[in-house]
Amino acid sequence: MTQYSKRMVIVHWLTLAVLVAAWFLGDVVHDARKAGGADIVGYVLHAVVGGAVLLLTLARLFFRRQDGVPAPVGASLMDKVAKGIHHALYAVLILLPVSGMMQVLTSDVGKAIASGDATLLPAKFDGVAAHEVHEVLVTVLIVLVVVHVLGALKHQFLMKDGLMERMSLRRKD
Template identity: 30%
Template sequence: MTTPVASPSSGKYTLATRIFHWVGALLIAGAWVAIEQGDDYISLHKSIGASFLIWTLLRIINRFVSKAPPHPPMPKWQTGVAHLTHLGLYLAMLAMPITGMLMSMYGGRGVSVFGLFSFPSVVGIDREMAKLMNGIHTGAMFYVLIFLVVAHVGGALYHQFVMKDNLISRMK
């Protein structure tokens, strides 16, 4: 008797998880494109970044209530690396906007979200802390995020073109 082998593409993340994933990717790209345009776009950068934080918090709640589909067969070390990268991505996705917001708040500036509402400052003015947050935001965390995204997208491409297991359809 043959045992049916689950097709790698048979499991999909829920629709909500897929929307959270792709809109999140767009927001990150938007925050980056905005800041690359220069100082005139800092306010837009902050609005997109703060929206990304709210989006990510909702996404994490959603992730707890909607389970991931079982992963396709692959070596244990690969699922380990994938899970570690995902955990790292979630942490970096929180750290990026939080350090950005703290940088602004320690600098005595508010964080308005597209002029719709503002986050109340949770810290007092402190130049040293503002500098530290700036260093973490633009110097350290950004490179950690880029590293993780490159590893993540590289992994997805490896599955698509080398393993040819259509893993990407789980997130499509």
């Protein structure tokens, strides 16, 4: 096996697309709240798209177990760092949506959604720990993804070792 299975590849790229949408919607909701114009639809949309990231990640870990993964590209320190980044990415892909759910459950957002009453939406998230955690994890995710993508670009353009083919739908054999 020299490439990830097709379904692993599909979920990898689908996760990227859904993450961008979740991130965009999170920012939209955040800005709307700051401007005093947040509505329930925005929160629900963000929660559904963000929740999809969690489902995709759980499916991906299941596929990973079932299908296996290609042998490591190498055993250098950088290869070990890349592997550590992958593990950290999986952890954040689970913890970020979970912290989002905790944020809804431990703030008035949950009450507002349950009753359909937008006036209950909080102007601030004072004392809601999950809100701080969610914000910090967004930053952690961005840093991890940037390092991950820089690593992929290094393999593609400096090392030219065909690493990207491992995450491609085009089969080598």
